[in-house]
Amino acid sequence: MQKFKVTFLPDNLTVEAEKDKTILSAAISAGININSNCGGDGICGRCKVIVNEGQVSSQPNGIITPQERKNNVYLACLTTVHSDLKVLIPDSSRINFDKLTPEELEERLSGLYSKAEDIQPVKEKFEDKVFTHSPFATKIYLELPEPTLNDSISDLERLYRALRQYGEFPAIATGLFNIRQLGELLRDYDWKVTVTLGRRNETVEIVLIEPGDTTANNYGLCFDIGTTTISGQLVDLNSKKILGTKATYNQQAAFGSDVITRIVYAAKTDGLEKLHNAVTDTMNQIIKDLVSEHRIDLNSVNCVVCSGNTTMIHLLLSMDPSHIRRQPYVPTANFIPVLRAAEAGININPRGLLNCVPGVSSYVGGDTTAGVLSSRLYQKEEACILIDIGTNGEIVLGNKDFLVACAASAGPAFEGSGVSSGMRASSGAIQKVNIDKKDFSVKYSTIQDAAPRGICGSGYIDLLSEMLDAGIIDKAGKIKVEGKRIRQGENGKEFVVCFKEEANSESDILINEADIENLKRSKGAIYSATAILVRHLALDFSSVSKIFIAGGFGTYLDIEKAIRIGLLPDLERSKFVFIGNSSLAGSRQILLSAQARDMADALAQKITYFELSVDPGYMDEYSQSLFFPHTDLTRFPTVRA
């Protein structure tokens, strides 16, 4: 096919165009936003251009006047390229974005053409670009040409025609709700509307049609639905900025502290409904707080991405989770189609969409997929480990070639649940502890330096490490000394971190032997699972290049002390990278990028699930890790030293 050079002025942009292609299509490929309200049908007359040099062929039309013809004015949509051309595009034929700065324009278009700057999942840690910006829901403002007797296509087709100017959509779908309102809406608002497009599996859905230009208000939410803690973020889908983050305890905790007890509860009468309501109530409270804090209309929140373990997603969607805990451990679904958020009881725009990040298996869920996505484990040359410490801990070992995951039932102790003075990492939580080796006096710091209210996960790690170093507890976690802070309680001996008089609280903040047992099992589950997984792949820890630590308490984690108690393997400290809530970060990426969503789908397919309990060495490994740091001290050389 013969090709010609078409130069557009005054931009001085040159593109190649095949013979017989329209000037309009050449302009589009040059990235010039040319007016074409009628979609290139030669009706609207908005795409007039002046051909300064070269040969063209043009269809007759009733729009170009004889005077204009003399001056080489043509309709770009009806005029085809027959030689190299120089074409002047007057300002009047350009789509008027003049109210937008170039930066704003860039952002506006990025959703449509996928060519904006990239999203960085964890700002400080990864420098290079990850995914392009193409959010789950995009808004496009359209000024439709009014229908005439010569252009009397239906309202819906008029809308579609205008949308198609913004790109090739695989298929556009619209619900009856929107269609029913369309006629009045277009006429009442002078044919100026904003269309919210959502990606729904293989089609693009018109989620919403609003009067006027509402493109400035396009928000989304991402959630990490943890067994114990639910975290949500409100994101401006235009600027990609995180407007706010909230975390709170999952109200489901009232029905059991781990996924197994929840699954059992779900089988009771109304159990599934209660668990479903508990998780949506928690989420809706977070949403309500976030939107009211930022004075955002709930109707401007058009989409939600949720990651969570497989049981959490089942409960969110009122899907029976019972088979997750029965051999051969099969969930109802790992890949959930895009749904309306309202179908799951999530209160955003009633037509807004919900994407659940796909999971791998019954015990490795979408939160792990999201974590692998945001940690970029799947791009690494060398083997790396991702440890997500939560009530259900997940460990992934892999690189660009392979990804293997296992699950460790750690329990909620490190999230401050199920331990006597435990609390979530929030204001007033003791997060750092120092114990004087002589008189066992305690110094501590709290989050936001507020009056102490309890102990969070990182506080417990500090506390255990200090108690070990001070000789208050032995390797097995038993309290072996006496002192004014040590006393006999209902659950064995206890050590008072902070008397109620100091804290000005109702009761002492303390740790007892039952708590220590609990914490020991948690850290043992995580460590042994990690060790088994490494051995299963015939590797050893020394060949692992990075260990990414994720989880709600990651920010406050003292790596030295986590190794001291045997939660983490005793490796070079530089190998550890804290990445915070990697599940939330991954779901945010999916919220902001269709490519990230596709990658998540691919990862969920690629990650192999390894069932720990089938490994013959598992019970031994677990038993050995029920000591601080471990029965086998050769594994912890720096601790021994």
Place this chain on the structure above:
Amino acid sequence: MQKFKVTFLPDNLTVEAEKDKTILSAAISAGININSNCGGDGICGRCKVIVNEGQVSSQPNGIITPQERKNNVYLACLTTVHSDLKVLIPDSSRINFDKLTPEELEERLSGLYSKAEDIQPVKEKFEDKVFTHSPFATKIYLELPEPTLNDSISDLERLYRALRQYGEFPAIATGLFNIRQLGELLRDYDWKVTVTLGRRNETVEIVLIEPGDTTANNYGLCFDIGTTTISGQLVDLNSKKILGTKATYNQQAAFGSDVITRIVYAAKTDGLEKLHNAVTDTMNQIIKDLVSEHRIDLNSVNCVVCSGNTTMIHLLLSMDPSHIRRQPYVPTANFIPVLRAAEAGININPRGLLNCVPGVSSYVGGDTTAGVLSSRLYQKEEACILIDIGTNGEIVLGNKDFLVACAASAGPAFEGSGVSSGMRASSGAIQKVNIDKKDFSVKYSTIQDAAPRGICGSGYIDLLSEMLDAGIIDKAGKIKVEGKRIRQGENGKEFVVCFKEEANSESDILINEADIENLKRSKGAIYSATAILVRHLALDFSSVSKIFIAGGFGTYLDIEKAIRIGLLPDLERSKFVFIGNSSLAGSRQILLSAQARDMADALAQKITYFELSVDPGYMDEYSQSLFFPHTDLTRFPTVRA
């Protein structure tokens, strides 16, 4: 608000009505189907009632005679309630929905609709197969392998994996409803299920998952939703057999006899809702009758295809039709996405799908698209014409290269509405008439040889033709002779076809000059539209190779007499082909074949709408056709001879 009791006789039904409400609205709320062709505007005079007791207030009108006023006859639409009332509704003011026996229907339908076993629209005329069999909804029986520890993919992916063995689906979608039930269903029924797949735009949707093998039971429905008559067919999607056909009156007729009065009614308070309910009530009654007659579970009916004019489809989907009648005549949508039938209020399987055949413009709807499809106009080498004679007549001229359509507002006269003794083509309708040229005595035959109740469309054509031949009326339709059957009436002179003594009825069956005027306008609208369309394309009738006549009265139409009165052009009789309800035939093809659906989409895009009123010669042509057969007799050489 003051409320009164209105009792309708002889039904003895009592309803409460607010003061100042019309008797018509009270009758509607009592469920009485009262005639109201003009939509309650006090014009048609069909809703006469007798107020036996109580006080009313009535607007003056030119319809109630002084004699009637003495006898307490009122128009129900213009008369409001001012006290408790007893109101007699005579038979002549009722829409008789229940008068057709199954046998009457069957007889009427046997000729009207092609009874072909396959999907060939007109068996004798087209030899070759049309579309391959790929129904709108397909069932596949699956025996899934039970999950094991080594094959523990989720239930949903297991289902998808099995489905993919049956072919490459573009994308499979499933609703949350099905996913929620999946786990239990698979395990309770030994991993043996039947999946119903429906085509939904660009994806294949899992409509339903049922236990065991239910593939033998897969049914669909097709409908022609006419302004006056609604016809539905139950089809076995496996065998492609038509199991049954039902036709009944569109209950919307109570709100006006043509699309314009319906559109006006829709703009009233609750008007759209009432019209929507009327059409779905009619359809649901047809569905109920069909499934109970054939002992089919409603849950086995998985899909519906509907064709209808653009206004009918808007009302079916509760879409505001108001802009259809306002310049530039733009409907809300011509192409409707596949919906759930339940969204439109159609009672089949609650998750079953609905496809509305795409339309061309505000006045050329999906019924025309379906007609072009089933008549195969789009495959013809030579130019052919499709004339669909209904309340809104549509004419399509074209062949394999071009298709141009126009709409002629023929009015309901040929459907027996808006004329003094008019009735629909059912038992007791006079369908054939012979008039003795000397004494003007009348011989007639009625449908099913029942006692005469009125005159149907084909009867009027016979009657006019005979009156012309006998010299009773002149070219202009004026009664020019005297005789015992001829007398002066309120609406000009009238000719009595059947005295009430003969018919044993309440009143004479007659035709008056106003009726003749009405019929003349109807036939003139159809003929002139056809002539203009032919001329618009620079053709003449002699170059047209076939004229397909479609519509509800096609079976009874005497072609010779239709030419005599100037309804059809005077061409070689062998060029005329009756194809019955081509809209229903087309929607059945789409029900049975994805290719037919794609073709319908392409046709709706391809057919060009020609707006008659913009043709400068239109008014002249129409005026000239307001004679029997025409002012220009050279156009009707056989009539002149």
